[in-house]
Amino acid sequence: MKSKTTLKFLTCALLSTGMCMNANAQSVENRQVNKAYWTSGIDGYVLSTAIDSRNIKPANSASVSTPRFTAFFHIGANVNYDITKHVGIFTGLSIKNIGFIEKYNNPDSTAKRRVYTFGIPLGFKFGNLKYGSFLIAGGGVDFPFNYKEKGFIDRGNKTKFNEWFSSRTPAVMPYFFIGAHLRPIVAVKLQYYPANFMNPNYSETVGNTTVKPYANYDVQLLMLTLGFDINYRPRS
Known part of the structure; x- marks a missing residue:
């Protein structure tokens, strides 16, 4: 049932993208410099992993976690300003679903950790802005x-919980990105979060003992996104 729902969601997204591409392609040549305009700035599909730099075997080496794919729930809106026909800037607001998957061998189990975030990007554009490729x-x-x-042991014994404004992760997560906008609306982006995704100082009481479940964690997110940057420009 879950796979059918996902397939329907992806099909609707692709159909919607096709219709928007046709409408956007007709107006992309009308972009004017020195005018602010809106774009959707949606990170539609996100493939992420975590670079695990904990003291693991072999000692002091880094590993990459199991890839995590998500198409829900990512929305955003950007304000753009083209300084010239080839240089522009943008900022905006976004909501993203980011996280990582951790596998254990003894016993065979999986832990999935994610956060929903409010985000503020600040970026630069270089290329043929009027044409839409940059x-x-x-x-x-x-x-x-x-x-x-979420936790799973031997594909069973599921446990899960969620917390609002949790201190299990840092309150602020900075990131850097590079990418490309492909005419007319597709945007591909690589994002890197250099800070630890987990808060190693977080503590909780289990029984009568205070523990720090993330004390040894040192993980940095690496994300590849396929987004849709639909333009809403003023008339010429």
Whole structure:
């Protein structure tokens, strides 16, 4: 049932994208410089992993976690300003679903940790802005507002919980990105979060003992996104 729902969602997204591409292609040549305009700035599909730099075997080495794919729930809107026909800037607001998957061998189990975040990007555009094909680069900050953790042991014995404004993760998550906007509306982006995704100082009481479940964690997110940047420009 879940796979059918996902297939329907992807099909609707692709059909909607096709209709928007046709409408957007007709108006892209009308972009004017020195005028602000809106774009959707949606990170539609996100493939992420985590670079795990904990003291693991072999000692002091880094590993990459199991890839995590998500298409829900990512929305956003950007304000753009083209300084010239080849250089522009943008900022905006976004909501993203980001996280990582951790596998254990003894016993065979999986933990999934994710947060929903409010984000503010700040980026630069270089290329043929009027045509709609250009490079993007910049950074931003995300502010987590909901944390969720799921656990599975031998594909059973599921546990899960979520917390609003949890202190299990940092309150601020800075990131950097590079990518490209492809005519007319597709945007491909690589994002890197250099700070630890988990808060190693977080503590909780289990029984009569205070523990720090993330004390040894040192994980940085790496994300590849396929987005849709639909333009809403003023008339010429």
